[in-house]
Amino acid sequence: MQYYQKINEAEYEFTQNNVNEALRNYEEAFQLYPTAFTKDYINGAIMSVTVKNNDLAKKWISEAIRRGMDQKQLLNHKFLIKKLGRNYLTELYNKVINSQKLWYFDNFCG
Numbered sequence: 001m002q003y004y005q006k007i008n009e010a011e012y013e014f015t016q017n018n019v020n021e022a023l024r025n026y027e028e029a030f031q032l033y034p035t036a037f038t039k040d041y042i043n044g045a046i047m048s049v050t051v052k053n054n055d056l057a058k059k060w061i062s063e064a065i066r067r068g069m070d071q072k073q074l075l076n077h078k079f080l081i082k083k084l085g086r087n088y089l090t091e092l093y094n095k096v097i098n099s100q101k102l103w104y105f106d107n108f109c110g
Helices: 002-015 019-032 038-050 054-066 078-084 086-109
Strands: none
Touching: 002 019, 002 038, 019 038, 019 054, 038 054, 038 078, 054 078, 054 086, 078 086
16 A cells, blocks of 8 residues: 555655655655554654654644544653643644534534
8 A cells, every 4th residue: 555655665764864755755645545543643743843844743743633642642752742842732632622522513513
C-alpha cells in the first residue's frame, strides 16, 4: 500500500536529517489515506516542531485528537510538551474536543 511506503520514506528521510522531505512524505501519505494512524500524525507533528513549523504540528496534533488520542496520551509526549508547552497542548486538546461535540450536536441533536 502506498500509504505505508510514504510513511516509511518519511521516517527514513528524518533519520537522514532531511526533515522537509520527511514532512512532504507525511503530507502525501495523509492525502492518500485520509484516516491515517494517530501515531503517524504525532510523528509528523514531532518532525514539524523540529523545523519550527508549529502550524503544521498543530494541524497534525488536531487530527490525532480527532482520531481518538486522549489527553493523557498527548501529554505523555515529553518532546511536544518541551517544545510547545503543556498549556498549549491542553488548550488545543480542549478546543478540538469541544468542536467535535458542537459538530455532533449540530448534526445529530439540533
